[in-house]
Amino acid sequence: MSNMTLSCALKRYATTEALLNGTVKSANFDFEFHEIEPIHDAFKPMAREQKFDVSEMAVFTFLQAYAYKKPIVMLPVVLASRFQHGCIVYNTDFHKELTPDMLPGKKVGVRAYTQTTGAWVRNILSQEHGLDLESVDWTIFEGAHLAEYQEPSFVTRAPAGTKLLPMLMSGEIDAGILGNDLPDDPKIKAVIPDAKNAGLAWHKKTGLLPINHILCVKRELLQSQPETVREIYDLFVKSKEAAPVAAGAIDMRPVGYDVIAPSLELVVQLAYEQKIIPERYALDDLFKESRAILGV
Numbered sequence: 001m002s003n004m005t006l007s008c009a010l011k012r013y014a015t016t017e018a019l020l021n022g023t024v025k026s027a028n029f030d031f032e033f034h035e036i037e038p039i040h041d042a043f044k045p046m047a048r049e050q051k052f053d054v055s056e057m058a059v060f061t062f063l064q065a066y067a068y069k070k071p072i073v074m075l076p077v078v079l080a081s082r083f084q085h086g087c088i089v090y091n092t093d094f095h096k097e098l099t100p101d102m103l104p105g106k107k108v109g110v111r112a113y114t115q116t117t118g119a120w121v122r123n124i125l126s127q128e129h130g131l132d133l134e135s136v137d138w139t140i141f142e143g144a145h146l147a148e149y150q151e152p153s154f155v156t157r158a159p160a161g162t163k164l165l166p167m168l169m170s171g172e173i174d175a176g177i178l179g180n181d182l183p184d185d186p187k188i189k190a191v192i193p194d195a196k197n198a199g200l201a202w203h204k205k206t207g208l209l210p211i212n213h214i215l216c217v218k219r220e221l222l223q224s225q226p227e228t229v230r231e232i233y234d235l236f237v238k239s240k241e242a243a244p245v246a247a248g249a250i251d252m253r254p255v256g257y258d259v260i261a262p263s264l265e266l267v268v269q270l271a272y273e274q275k276i277i278p279e280r281y282a283l284d285d286l287f288k289e290s291r292a293i294l295g296v
Helices: 039-049 059-067 116-129 164-170 195-206 219-224 226-241 257-273 283-294
Strands: 004-009 029-034 054-058 072-081 088-091 107-110 137-140 155-157 175-177 188-190 211-218
Touching: 004 039, 004 226, 039 054, 039 059, 054 059, 054 072, 059 072, 059 116, 059 211, 059 257, 072 219, 072 226, 072 257, 072 283, 088 164, 107 116, 107 164, 116 175, 116 195, 116 211, 116 257, 164 175, 211 219, 211 226, 211 257, 219 226, 219 283, 226 283, 257 283
Parallel strands: 004 029, 004 054, 107 137, 107 175, 137 155
Antiparallel strands: 054 211, 072 211, 088 175, 088 188
């Protein structure tokens, strides 16, 4: 009898390489991997339609999916995180200098208001630089991954067919929030001074990580085959162990409830404060279904 096949949307990281290349695998089921680029294109179909059995997902998308009672469950696996201080940038062709205190009244582009990188950047601007978030003209280019969500009134949609980076390069927006698509261009500079060290200082002070992506599964799979979900978690742990963190380095992709809980608590707080979710959810509720199965 052939093994069951599970569809899995997953990006290739050091911690997932062993899974994707088959070094770490199950004797009981096979993964059909979907390496979608960019990976955020997998999040909407997973959140709305549960297109995959297993999927990487932006943590803010998961929180919205939870808010709108979508049948997906989070597992305590961080697949991606990044210090976000350097992700809001400006074009020196149009601004000799642009710092956080100069942002009121400015037009700042972000792919979507609910984008995880954008939410983390807004938290930095608000908490570390005292920026009134509603004083900025937030310009978005896509809607949320969840159709039920409506952006706050201070968010505007860019004209159809326009894109963030070309608008930044042409000076149509004052600043832009970008992640993996940050351009390598000497005229593009970070709005937050000494951004790299600012991110490390934040981590040293708080001990937290700016989580971007986590792992989730269909609720149906968890309920009907809990032993399979336990093995899925174990496989992701083994794949991570195949790429150990260098001595003295920060583990940017931790696993386990207790390890990720403090950072996730902040995620929930800022998602609520930024009107991304309608209420603050208790971590015990977010973890309840998967913790009952995994017991870790």
